[in-house]
Amino acid sequence: MISVNPTPKEDAVQDVETEGRTPRKRRAILAAATEVFLQHGYLGASMDEVAAKAGVSKQTVYKQFENKERLFAEIVGGTSDQLMDGLQQAYDDTLDGAVDAREALRALAYRLLQSLTADNVLQLRRLVIAEADRFPEVCGAWFTNGFEQSLDALGKALTRLTERGLLRQLDDPTLAAYQFAGLVMYKPMNRAMFAGTRQRPKPGELETLADQAANVFLAAYGSERPAS
Amino acid sequence: MISVNPTPKEDAVQDVETEGRTPRKRRAILAAATEVFLQHGYLGASMDEVAAKAGVSKQTVYKQFENKERLFAEIVGGTSDQLMDGLQQAYDDTLDGAVDAREALRALAYRLLQSLTADNVLQLRRLVIAEADRFPEVCGAWFTNGFEQSLDALGKALTRLTERGLLRQLDDPTLAAYQFAGLVMYKPMNRAMFAGTRQRPKPGELETLADQAANVFLAAYGSERPAS
DNA sequence: CGGAAACTAGACCGTACAGTACCCGTCGCA
DNA sequence: TGCGACGGGTACTGTACGGTCTAGTTTCCG
Numbered sequence A, B: 001m002i003s004v005n006p007t008p009k010e011d012a013v014q015d016v017e018t019e020g021r022t023p024r025k026r027r028a029i030l031a032a033a034t035e036v037f038l039q040h041g042y043l044g045a046s047m048d049e050v051a052a053k054a055g056v057s058k059q060t061v062y063k064q065f066e067n068k069e070r071l072f073a074e075i076v077g078g079t080s081d082q083l084m085d086g087l088q089q090a091y092d093d094t095l096d097g098a099v100d101a102r103e104a105l106r107a108l109a110y111r112l113l114q115s116l117t118a119d120n121v122l123q124l125r126r127l128v129i130a131e132a133d134r135f136p137e138v139c140g141a142w143f144t145n146g147f148e149q150s151l152d153a154l155g156k157a158l159t160r161l162t163e164r165g166l167l168r169q170l171d172d173p174t175l176a177a178y179q180f181a182g183l184v185m186y187k188p189m190n191r192a193m194f195a196g197t198r199q200r201p202k203p204g205e206l207e208t209l210a211d212q213a214a215n216v217f218l219a220a221y222g223s224e225r226p227a228s
Numbered sequence C: 001c002g003g004a005a006a007c008t009a010g011a012c013c014g015t016a017c018a019g020t021a022c023c024c025g026t027c028g029c030a
Numbered sequence D: 001t002g003c004g005a006c007g008g009g010t011a012c013t014g015t016a017c018g019g020t021c022t023a024g025t026t027t028c029c030g
Helices: A021-044 A047-054 A058-064 A068-096 A101-116 A119-130 A136-163 A173-194 A205-221 B021-044 B047-054 B058-064 B068-096 B101-116 B119-130 B136-163 B173-194 B205-221
Strands: none
Touching: A021 A047, A021 A058, A021 A068, A021 A119, A021 B021, A047 A058, A068 A101, A068 A119, A068 A136, A101 A119, A101 A173, A101 A205, A119 A136, A119 A173, A119 B119, A119 B173, A136 A173, A136 B173, A173 A205, A173 B119, A173 B136, A173 B173, A173 B205, A205 B173, A205 B205, B021 B047, B021 B058, B021 B068, B021 B119, B047 B058, B068 B101, B068 B119, B068 B136, B101 B173, B101 B205, B119 B136, B119 B173, B136 B173, B173 B205
16 A cells, blocks of 8 residues: 655654644645545646545645645655565565575565555556656656665665575676566566556466566576576 | 558558548648647647647547547557557567577567667557556557557467477467566666656667576577476 | 538637635634 | 634636637539
8 A cells, every 4th residue: 555654754653643733634635635646647636636535625735735746746756665665575575584596586576466566556657657758857756766776676685695595696686686577577567557457467377477487587597507 | 650540451552642631631630649649648638739730720630530539549549550560570570580599589679679669659658558547448459459469479479489499398478478578678668667758778778688688588498408 | 613522710618627815713822 | 701813615716628610711523
């Protein structure tokens, strides 16, 4: 679930009950706006709908956010950290304690497939892609700070596998990470992007994809049978 | 270059000079609308701009196309055939006469990278992805008839390589095709999708991607060193 | 050459939406 | 309890756009 961090990192998590009125409203607006933007896109989203869905007046929206663009930027910007944390967690969970490379890669692949084909993740991707030309700063930053960094992190995790003898030496760990991601995600991600929110993958399909991706990756990078 | 076929497949290609007025106008409208939709997206595109850019009155636009939705559908639908033909050609050129698998796959990868990272192809992709929820029929058809079919065709081309002893037996040729495409395209396509039209790939980068993709693919599917 | 069909320019209608102005109720404070 | 300030809601403004209508002009074809 993608949500947005409304209060810039406080030390102590304040109780929702005792939280001031204004930040509570701000949270509601961000949540509502996220929903509306993801569903209708930037131009299709109306500030009236955002206000209504947040249970708040338009005035309040404009008090918290200068205009529609800023609200959009806030939402998109707020998601990359979250997404990255989730992926980093996935790498740590599946790779860092692994004893068998194939099993670990398979587990990682499956977990990536599951988390990245969640509806709201897909909608966010579509939104960012759709508005890439209208908001090059915001969307470029999202890509650099979220997408690219998470692939770099995967490269580092793969390097740790190498150091433990589970993979052979990687000349370019980031490239290897992209290749793994491509093996795993290319097919389901494209279908999800183009085919709309319908057309869920068949049960068992994700397992097959994860399996086969791990096989190909290990054929090239596995330590047992070093390639050329 | 993506263009749209305005006249449904005539036997003889009629000379542009002698072409009737109506189809000529229709072509102009389609060309202008393609440009406007690709640049601004569906909602951002205005029919006034389409008419102006086509050098035509709005009335004429609405005489040829019932409304904005139909015009959009016509444009998106008209592109998948073209794209597919181009890809099929690429498979035939690079694979069917090949003697060396590595060289052939490298050449194919490079050609795919070049043709699919052309500006108008990327804009079309963004457009279809952006409107996937608004026009599930049209965009779903584009995906099925264009994207999926071209991957199936690649699977068939790979099978022909197998039959000539250049690859080992493929249990699922289509999956292998997706894996190859993922290895090649995942990184540059994502960057191109998210980073807007700017940020051209560095020279030499495409070659490296093509090279490394071919290496990984052959480690798994090459005939010389069969994998498990 | 004549007439019909297609095309043009532009005004026009209804609607939807971003953003604003103004009024009222509520809450803090004395 | 009374007062003042502030936050929130409603109603408004201006604009842009999809689509239509009219009236006058050009092009095609018999």
